Amino acid sequence: MKQSKYSRKEFVKGMAIAAAGFMIVPRHVLGGRGFLAPSDKITVGIVGAGGKGRQNAEELLKLKDVQITAVADPAKYWDLKDFYYKSKAGREPVKEMIESHYKSTNGNYRINEYIDFREMLEKESSLDAIMCSTPDNTHAYVSIKALRAGKHVYCEKPLTHNVWEARKVREVALETGLATQMGNVLHSGEGIRQTVEYLRDGAIGKVEEAHTWVPASRWNPGLKGLPAGPAIDEQSIGWDLWLGPTPYMPCHKEYVPVTWRDFWVLGCGALGDFGCHDLDASVWAFDLHAPESVEVLPAGYSDANIAPYGEIGYYHFAKNGNQPEFKQVWYSGGLQPPRPELLPDNVELPSRGSLFIGKKGIIVTGAGGSNPRIFPERRRERYNPPKPSIPRSNGHFRDWVDAIKGGPAASSNFEYGARLTEITLLGVLSLRLGGKKIYWDSENMRAKGLPEADPFLREPVRSGWEMA
Structure with a gap:
């Protein structure tokens, strides 16, 4: 010990503790990289302070053992x-x-406050974690950069913008062993757990088919292709940082602040926005991994630059180990499946939900697999639900914080989140190819016979923004 750093009182106290057989050491020595004791208050930096970033920050403010200490966003005001x-x-x-x-x-x-989150990571060495609520095209870069800086990460859905990124984020998360959570908050609800348990328990018999729909459409309904109007002031919103790894393109008012989702280079359309919420129950219940084929057809105008008004898509999962043969149909833009015969006349399909078709009945759910209802009614009346088999959530954000403190991994951690994201993005890929059917070679990350898919599976990035 150096005399200048320790008082006599501290020295005596330290010797007494050591003599009693105890030693106080830093938390990272006890628990490894990123370890936090249960009693610690974690410090979080907000990356992306748009509408969703504000909502997510509000959720963290409800947690007494979390302290937000920094915020980073290139845009000052929206x-x-x-x-x-x-x-x-x-x-x-x-x-x-x-x-x-x-x-x-x-x-x-x-x-x-910081304009560039990379400066925040460099200067805020005391940060334990970051919350990423940026547009889709920067999710992977932010997550990988933060994980490699030793920060636990919460990232909005979809976890990434392309399939290669999903696999890379998963790889880095597993390498670092840090606590992660994807922002599909409905995954932590009671309803989706009940739905998954009913399906696994055979509540409606063997299930081979599901239909899922969302009302979401395009933000820019009249636009065809990229906007052609004058560019807006890029400096005022930090457009260069906004683009991140995406090759430069001029900024137009049609891109910001929320409408970027319509454009393939920045967002992933309705399927990318909602797939990680509403395909979740099927993927979770039947342990779905790689589809054998995916075909998603656009409804209304779309092209190589802009998403359609709606879509109808077909995922086919072949039997493979624990994965059963399974058909998943997707709808957006107001499209819905045909009304099932077993649905009573006085019951309407919800505006957003899922329909599971079994040999002995059907289950209709709300958004994200919530509120499962079994039909016909006589089947529901005779059904004895199983005891809960899936651990219940204390809250989507709470579970992530508890994982940071050494508790169980959050249930939508990046290992699961990357799988769900990849399945979602394969549908987006079919749309980007004009609705072409993809026969998926998961092992080699390749669309069989479609070399034109390769640039979308791993998109080019600007110099200085590499993630490899």
Whole structure:
């Protein structure tokens, strides 16, 4: 010990503890890289402060053992009153919201703000974790960069923008052993657990087919292809950082702040937006991995640049080990499956949900596999639900925080999240190819006989933004 760093009192205290057979050591020595004791308060940096970033930050503020200490976003301000977020977002409003929350107990509380999240990772060495709520095209880069910096990561869905990224993020997460969670929050609900348990228990007999639909359509209904109007001020929103690894393209008002989802180079359309929510019950219940084939047909105008108004898609999973032969049909843009005969006349299909067709009945659910209902009614009345077999969630964000502190892995960690994302993105790939049917070679990450798919399976990135 150096005399200048330790007082006599501290030295005596340390010797007494050692003599009693104890030694106090840093938490990373006890638990390894990224370890946090259950009693610790974790520090989180927000990456991406748009509408979803603000919502996610609000959820973290509810957790007493979490402290948000930094926020990073290239855009200072967004007015989202005309979008479903109905809020003000961007770096400054989100920073103000966080500081206002903590000032109730600490009047001088301040958080640091950054334009570039990479600077945040470099300067905020005390950060335990980051929450990524950026557009789809930067999810993989942010997640990989943070994991390699030793930070636990929560990332919005879809986990990545292409299949190669999904596999790379999963690989890095497994290498680092850090706690991860994908932001498909409905995965942590009670309803989807009941649905999965009913299906596994044979509540409606053997199930070989499911139909899933969402009402989501395009944000820019009248646009065909890329916008041709004048570019907006790119400096005001930090467009270069916004693009991240995506090759440069001029910014137009049709891209921001939320409508980027319509464009393949930035988002993944309705299927990419909702697939990780609404295909989840099928993937989870039947342990689906690689589909044998995928064909998703556009409804309405679409092209190589812009997503369609709606879609209808067909996934076929061949029997392989624990994976049964299974057909999954997907609909968006207001399209729905034919009304099942077993559905009573006084019961309507929900605007968003899933239909599982079994040999002895059907199950109809709400969004993300929630609220399962068994039909016909006589089947439901006679059915004795099984005891819960899936661990119940304490909350999507709570489960991630508990995993950081050494608890069980969050149930939508990147190992599962990457698999669900890859299945979703294969449907997006079919759409990007104009609705071509894909025969999937999972082992070699290849669409058989479709070399034109290769640039979408692993997209080119700008120099300096490599993820390999």
